[in-house]
Every structure is written in C-alpha cells, then in structure tokens.
Amino acid sequence: MTSAKSKAMLTGVFATLLTSTALAGEVNVICSAEQPWCDLMANAFEAENPDTKVLMVRKSTGETLAQIRAEAGNPKVDVWWGGTGDPHLIAAEEDLTQPSGVDTSKLLGWAQNMHDISDGKTVGIYAGALGVAYNVDVLEDKGITPPACWKDLTDPSFAGEIQVANPNSSGTAYTELATFVQLFGEDEAYRLLAEIGKNVNSYTKSGSAPSKAAARGETGISIGFMHGMVKLASDGFPLKIVAPCEGTGYEVGAVSIIKGAKNPEEAKKWVEFALRADIQSRAPETGSFQVPSNSNAEVAEESPELSLIKLIDYDFATYGASETRKRLLARWDKEVKPASN
Incomplete structure (x- = not known):
C-alpha cells in the first residue's frame, strides 16, 4: 500500500515537472550591440516574460552572419538583434531569415525602409x-x-x-x-x-x-x-x-528572426519588444546613444543629431547585397x- 502510494506521488511529481518544462519557453538570441545593452535587453525581456528564458551570446555582425550561414537548415539561433543593417540584409537575401510579421507603423522612415527592402525579414531598431x-x-x-x-x-x-x-x-x-x-x-x-x-x-x-x-x-x-x-x-x-x-x-541597426527558428512565437515576441518606444528609450541607461527607430521613443541628449551631420544617401539595397x-x-x-x- 505504501509502495503504491509512493509510486503515485512520484508519478505526480514527474508529471508536474514535465508540465512546467513544457510551459517554460526560451529564446536564443545573438546580440551584436554592446554587452551592457545586450544584458539590459535580456533582463528586461525575462522580467516581462518570466516563463521564457533568454539564452544570449554577443557576437559581431560578421561572426553572426558566418554562424547562421553554417547553421542554415538547422539553426541554433532564433533572433539576431543589433548590429549594422547590411549583414542583416544579406542574410535576408540569402533566405537565412524570415518575415517577422510585426507592425512597423510607429517606426521612422529609415527603419521601415529596411523592412520594405528585405520583404519584412529585417527591421530597423536604431541609427x-x-x-x-x-x-x-x-x-x-x-x-x-x-x-x-x-x-x-x-x-x-x-x-x-x-x-x-x-x-x-x-x-x-x-x-x-x-x-x-x-x-x-x-x-x-x-x-x-x-x-x-x-x-x-x-x-x-x-x-x-x-x-x-x-x-x-x-x-x-x-x-x-x-x-x-x-x-x-x-x-x-x-x-x-x-x-x-x-x-x-x-548604419541602421536591425533585428531579424532566423529562418526555421525553433522558438518562433518567442522570437516574434522579442522583435515586438525591441521595437517598443519604452524599451528603446532605455538604451542610454547602458551608454548606448544611437537614435531609436520608434517615433515615440526618447532620444538622449548625448545622441548625435543626424540632421546636423552631412550624411550620404546610403544605398542599403546595393551594399546589403551578398555579391556586392x-x-x-x-x-x-x-x-x-x-x-x-
């Protein structure tokens, strides 16, 4: 009787563990921004989504592009966040990323442009x-x-x-x-x-x-x-x-969902999170003074005033092409x- 009762209790414990494991999600992110900003993003996302674990590493854009090329067909990464937009566009062209399906209506023109020329596979987060x-x-x-x-x-x-x-x-x-x-x-x-x-x-x-x-x-x-x-x-x-x-x-820093991501729902949730005005407004907390892409985000006083700089008409479509x-x-x-x- 005692043995049967113990088995039943153990069975219940294992069932609970399996259920909690199944409910707990994760999102695998490569961050190409500076480490403090990577850390802030991971911590803030987990705070809002306590059932989701962020597994993040920091790599430069060139290293990241090489990794997702090597892992094409069996990706270990769900989201690539940050870093210059040209490699993100190359990844989109090579069909290494997939449309995120997010709303870009609140984003500035240069951020929407990244979304448009990549057929929705990448979107601008800062400049x-x-x-x-x-x-x-x-x-x-x-x-x-x-x-x-x-x-x-x-x-x-x-x-x-x-x-x-x-x-x-x-x-x-x-x-x-x-x-x-x-x-x-x-x-x-x-x-x-x-x-x-x-x-x-x-x-x-x-x-x-x-x-x-x-x-x-x-x-x-x-x-x-x-x-x-x-x-x-x-x-x-x-x-x-x-x-x-x-x-x-x-640059237009970007965020992309990797094609075949094993955690697509969490990946989309990350992109939506990264495009929010309140989240982008937190970048200066880490000493990151890029100009945010959300039109409602706060721009830090320290951020360079792009309108006062002689900027070229940078051709992202051409220089974000793989062959170029x-x-x-x-x-x-x-x-x-x-x-x-």
Whole structure:
C-alpha cells in the first residue's frame, strides 16, 4: 500500500515537472550591440516574460552572419538583434531569415525602409553615423594636427596612429568601406583606403574596439560610429569627435528572426519588444546613444543629431547585397589590408 502510494506521488511529481518544462519557453538570441545593452535587453525581456528564458551570446555582425550561414537548415539561433543593417540584409537575401510579421507603423522612415527592402525579414531598431575620433592628449603630445576630413587620414603624420576594424568581421568597418565607395567611387576609394592603411596600426575584430583604444591613449585616432565615441567622451576620456567634411555614411541597426527558428512565437515576441518606444528609450541607461527607430521613443541628449551631420544617401539595397559585399571584401583583402604596418 505504501509502495503504491509512493509510486503515485512520484508519478505526480514527474508529471508536474514535465508540465512546467513544457510551459517554460526560451529564446536564443545573438546580440551584436554592446554587452551592457545586450544584458539590459535580456533582463528586461525575462522580467516581462518570466516563463521564457533568454539564452544570449554577443557576437559581431560578421561572426553572426558566418554562424547562421553554417547553421542554415538547422539553426541554433532564433533572433539576431543589433548590429549594422547590411549583414542583416544579406542574410535576408540569402533566405537565412524570415518575415517577422510585426507592425512597423510607429517606426521612422529609415527603419521601415529596411523592412520594405528585405520583404519584412529585417527591421530597423536604431541609427548611427560613422565618424572619426581622436585623443586630444596623444595628438597634442606628438604635435599632430587633428583630422577634419577622410582624406586627411592619408597624411604621413598619422603613421601608426590610426585604428579601425576589419570589415570581414565588423559591420562598422564594412559601413566605412561602403561609405568610401559611395563617396569617392570604387577605384579612388580603394586607393584612399590603402593610403590610410599605411597609417593603420591594427585592424580589430570588433567595430567598437578602436575608439576604446583611442580613449585609453593606445592609439591616436579611431574610425567608428559616433554614438560609441560620445559614450566614451561622456565618461571623461579626452576624445574629440569629427564628422568628416566630405560627408559620411550611417548604419541602421536591425533585428531579424532566423529562418526555421525553433522558438518562433518567442522570437516574434522579442522583435515586438525591441521595437517598443519604452524599451528603446532605455538604451542610454547602458551608454548606448544611437537614435531609436520608434517615433515615440526618447532620444538622449548625448545622441548625435543626424540632421546636423552631412550624411550620404546610403544605398542599403546595393551594399546589403551578398555579391556586392563579397566582391568589396575580396578587393579589400587584396589591396587594403596588405598596406597596413
């Protein structure tokens, strides 16, 4: 009798465990923003959805694109959140992502444009302009005149003083490459990038690393997104930010659901969460000063004013195409990378 009763109790316990396991959801996210913002998003989502566990890793856009290509047909990721839009568009073109079916009516035009040109497979979550930062102390100590334009970076006085990311792994650096091609024409762009390469001391994997190095005085000049530079300057580092005189490109950070996601309902819920005004308004809590895509979101005072920057008419459809990216990177590997010291 006792044995039968014990078995019945155990059966009930196992049934409860199985039921609770079945009810508990999860969403697997790759985050291509800065780690503090990744953490805030994961924690805030779990707080609103206590039955869903966020399994998140941080990777650059180039690394993420490579991973979801390798896992096509059997994805381990549900959502790709953050990072420059060009690789998100490439993933959409290669049928690695799927339409999210979310409402974009409250988003700004540039965010809706990402949604439209990808047939709903990706959508813009923030924007940020490309620029140059320099460490005031480093340049003053060495008697170097600060740059004001992209072409200034070819000056021999900057030898060994410039740091920028590698466009093969960094969406930031790919945006730089595509910006140069659109500003100067392809042949002249590669000539200039090779000349600048003679002054480059390191091509980093991460797009945010160069400005952090410039802030610490490990390099004199960095190329990256202005919102990251603003964060470092607001932390007290001696950085000055330059919007290059010729004009500059910009990113539209994006979010995409991976095709064949094993947790599609949670994935859509994540995208809807990421597009909300109240959630986007929390980005400055982590020192992230991009311009949010929701028209009702609050824009931090520290965020660069895009209307005051000479922005090019960045062609996301062309430079977010797989073949374009492949060709530009191959030429960069051949002509630009070997020029660096």
